[in-house]
Amino acid sequence: MIRACLPPPAPAILALRALLLLALVLGASLAGNQARAGESPDLRAAIAALAKGSFAETEKRIAALTALGDARAVPALEALAGGDLYRRKADGAVFIVSGASGGYRLTDPLTLQDAGTAGRREVKKIRVNNRLRRAIRAALGALTLSASDPARRLAAAEAILKARDKEAVETLDRALARETVAEVAAALQAARAAAVLASDRSAEEKSAAINVLAARGDREAMAIVASIAATEDQALAGQATAALARMERSQALWDVARNIWYGLSLGSVLLLAAIGLAITFGVMGVINMAHGEMVMLGAYTAFMVQGLFGALVPGQIDYALVVALPAAFLVTGLVGIAIERGVIRFLHARPLETLLATWGVSLILQQGVRTLFGPTNREVGTPSFMSGAFELGQLTITYNRLWILVFSLALFAALIAAMKKTRFGLTIRAVTQNRRMAASMGIRTPLVDALTFGLGSGIAGIAGVALSQIDNVSPNLGQSYIIDSFMVVVFGGVGNLWGTLLGAMSLGIANKFLEPFAGAVLAKILVLVFLILFIQKRPRGLFALKGRAVEA
Incomplete structure (x- = not known):
């Protein structure tokens, strides 16, 4: 009743309402367009x-x-x-x-x-x-120079350095002005130097840029300076030639250091693979062709332990490798004792039959693993503390290789201590030096043989856990190391742990110094030829065993 008495709205009011509604619609549309990620x-x-x-x-x-x-x-x-x-x-x-x-x-x-x-x-x-790809790399570098993550800024600077973008000088100047991380600032300075040398800047600026790149001294900087040495500007070309000579001398020293590091890394791997063989070969005189398969079983044990951790305690994969070490020692140690008790003890003092029997055992183990796990490679994840690398001058040192080197030396030290300080170590040394005299003194040599074979196999299993971090876990893993292991043992001296250490490191470094000139395969052949010539002069290796058993 009351609404019916109200007068109808005036036309002006209706028009005002329509304008307000239209403004709201247009405003919402504009806001929606601007909300599209704030795009330009x-x-x-x-x-x-x-x-x-x-x-x-x-x-x-x-x-x-x-x-x-x-x-x-x-x-x-x-x-x-x-x-x-x-x-x-x-x-x-x-x-x-x-x-x-x-x-x-x-x-x-x-x-x-x-x-x-x-x-x-x-x-x-x-x-x-x-x-265009080079231009894109330079563009990406320029656009990410202001990123909050120092790693992204470093990668951007390296990208500009490789692209040698002459248009990036001003951008790099602005980035240098606000950079606070020393490593990133050094990369930015090198990138700016490369950009200056690619531009038409003054000779003074280019001369300063050559000095910056000469101080950096890596191969990328050498390539840039070498391009300046070939230019028609005699002053700059002379400075670049002198800088290039200094860089080449420095690079030669870093190449030596790099080969030594790679050789020590390879030597640590050979030490892990050979140290167990040195014990069994020294005590029992057994040529164990199944030793490589103990390494392979250790790697597969690491794979199984990591799988169990992933299923039972996800998110704790870093601890899987720690648990895999004793697990691999137990598994491969028991397998080794079973091989000794079931095969080798019946073939004592018959080296040819022992070689053939252990070779047959190695084939059985390979085929068994191939049946259970398949012929394809299995991946063992790398713990966080073994991931990544760091720079030491011109060297890139990966954490997994460094950890394996430290672990191999720690295992060697523990084994030396066990041999010197424990009763079991004393009995092993006694049997190694003179089996008959040790038996006459009441040492149960058959038990020592079984436990020694188990110890050597267990150490090989531990080596397999370490090798799973740098090599493919496959049924053929052990075959890659069995020949090298025998070379290390023979070169260092049968049964001598110190000889095994020196032999592993020597052969590893020799391989890496020969590879740049002869290639990986020919380098290994040359090392083998050297070893054959060496044992003609020293049949017992670098460190010969002492004891009456040697004369027998």
Whole structure:
């Protein structure tokens, strides 16, 4: 009743309400457009322009895109370099694509949101050549120089250094002004020096840039300085030639250090593989061709333990390797005792039959593992404390190799202590030196044989756990190390642990120094020839055993 008495709204009020409603609609639409990841029309247009024109024009457009300084262009540039940036034929829009059933899945290069799918004939790949890839690397470096993560800034500086982008000098100057991490600042200075040498800057600036690269001294810097040494500018060419000579001398010293490190790394692997063989070969005189399979069983034990950890206590994989060490020792030690009790004790003092029997055992173990686990390689994950690497001058030292070197030396020290300080070690040494006299003194030599074979096999299993971090875990793993293990034992002296240590490190370093000149295969052949000639002069190796058993 009351509403019926109200007067109808005036036309002016109706018009005002309509205008307010229209303003709200337009405002919501504008807000929605601006909410699309805060994108810039210039940035989207610059990305879309990458799909047009020749390679030379695309290179200019990459430079223009970089000049915008917007890090949101990084996914598009990465996709362009990787061959994943496509243009839709219908409207010319550019998308990052990934494989999908029957076509491609489209992703917006700015918002990184799903943009639907397209058939294979509906889109066309934006192609690049090697020159454009270098330009893209430089652009990515420039766009990520302001990242909060120092690792990303370092990678960006290295990318600009390799690209030698002459347009990046000002960008690098700005990055250097705000950089606080010394390692990143050094990389930025080297990248700036490379950019200056590629530009038309003054001779004074180029001279200073040569000094910066000479101080860096790595192979990338050497290549840049070498290019300056071939220029027509006599002053710069002379300075570059002198700097290059200094860099080559420094690099030669680092190459020696690098070969020594690689040799020690290989020697630690050989030590782990051979130290158990040295014990059994020294005590029993058994040529155990199944020793490599003990290494292989240790690696598969690590694989099984890690699988159990993943199923029972996920997220604690780092501890799996620690548990795998005693587990591998027990498993392979028991297998070794079983082999000694079941096969070898019946063939005592018959070396040819022992060799053939253990070779047969190795084939049985290989086929058994191949049946249980399959012939393909198995992956054993690397714990976090063994992942990564660090730089020492021009050396890159990986943590897994460093840990294996430390572990092999620790295992060697523990074994030496056990041989010197324990009753079991004393009995092993007694049987090694004179079996008959040890037996006459009441030592149960058959039991010592079994336990010694188990100890040697257990150590081989521990070696397998370590090798699972740097080699493929497969049924043929042990075959890669059995010959090298015998070479180490014979060279160092049968049954002598110190000889085994010296032999492993010597052969490892010799291999790595020969490989750059002769190749890996020929280097191993040369080492084997040297060993044959060596044992002609010293049949008992570097450190011969002492005792009456040697004369027998």
